[in-house]
Amino acid sequence: MSSSASQTELKRVEDLWFPDATLILRAENSLFRVHSGILAARSSVFQDMIAFPQPTPPAESDGNEMVDGHVVVRLHDLAGEVEVFLRAIFDSSFFMPPRSPVKFQVVIGVMRLAHKYDVQFLFRRALSHLDSIFPVQFTDSLDRYSVYGDADHVQFDGGDLTVDFIAFRAALEVGASWILPTAYYNIARESDFMLKLGANCHLSPQEEKLFLAAQTKFLRAFGSTYRFMKLLPSPECDSSQCEDTISEGHDVLKRWNDDCTDMDPLGPWVFDYVDGSLCDGCEDLARVQHRAAQEVFWDTLPTLFGLPGWDELKELRRRVIEETA
Structure with missing residues (x-):
């Protein structure tokens, strides 16, 4: 290792140090010795980089960093990410x-x-x-x-x-x-x-x-997702336990609102936090209404942050992930 890259300053990443390779990369204080042909076959950027004639020894006098007789290619990236x-x-x-x-x-x-x-x-x-x-x-x-x-x-x-x-x-x-x-x-x-x-x-x-x-919009949306509570119990309900469960659910929602910490319209079901259970009729009514309100919020979520709608974002994702596959 040359004086310009002393062993005390630089660390070889052993699992990415192939003795028969000729390309030495440096990121921060980490060194990688890898096969240029494999890297060029995967990366068009490295392919172009390697295509340029490399300095030949003695190149250190020209200001190039040398390790084991090879010019070091400096990458301006985090060492952990390069690894x-x-x-x-x-x-x-x-x-x-x-x-x-x-x-x-x-x-x-x-x-x-x-x-x-x-x-x-x-x-x-x-x-x-x-x-x-x-x-x-x-x-x-x-x-x-x-x-x-x-x-x-x-x-x-x-x-x-x-x-x-x-x-x-x-x-x-x-x-x-x-x-x-x-x-x-x-x-x-x-x-x-x-x-x-x-x-x-x-x-x-x-x-x-x-x-x-966005937080103000989330608070309003959270209230919308639980408007169905006014519809409970369902007209078909014949369970005396539902009244107690619904009342407990209202108490939980009130505590959430009083704490002013819940701005989570896509968050979990309030009845997961109560001891009782709803009858099938009340459960079905509540879940259908709650899910519908959450879906309305989800549909508007990107635009709340000034982003394109979901259709445009999904199309972008499809082009990037699927069309270039």
Whole structure:
């Protein structure tokens, strides 16, 4: 290793250091030695980069960084993202299609760099992984926001708004606008979103204004989703228990409203939080009305944030993920 890249400063990533390879990449203080032909076959950007004649030794005197007699190619990307991106290329088992378990940060890192370096199959795969977190279909959103929803295969700290912040920033960067409505929703529904995001997730004044304005709309929409409570009990109800259950449901809703913390029109069913149960007639009436009101809200969700409607966003997603497949 040359004096310009001393061993104390730089770290070789062992699993991505192939002794017979000739391309050495550096990201921050991490070094990767990989096969240029494989990388060029996957990435049109690297293909073009490698096509340019490389300096030949002794090149260090020309100001080039050298390692083991090879010129180092400097990448201005985060080392962690370069590592997962290269692993996805050189290890076919590392980044499998959905629903294989994968860490959220891996998905974001692969998505960003696959977009930047034009590795389309990895870009599409990363976006497909995010579908389960940021759905575009109303029925999928019910599973996502249900208290009984299955654990997601994309692993992250549940309830951590940092996930949504990172996702919407990355979505804006790569043009995946269909991710934005649910990412924005997850942030805006939290009354103290600025506190929960913390200092490491800086929102612009325009974004803060956008989320605060959405909260008022969420509160109104939440009230709309429970207007059916006025219809209960159903005309066919013959259960004495329903009156007590409905009364308890009203108490729960009042506590939610008094706390002013619930701005979650797509959130769970209020009767999941009471001890009693409704008769079939009351249950059917309530669920049909509640779901219909939630669907109305879902249909308007993108426009609440000044985004195109779902039809346009779904078409964009289809073009990116399906047409280029």
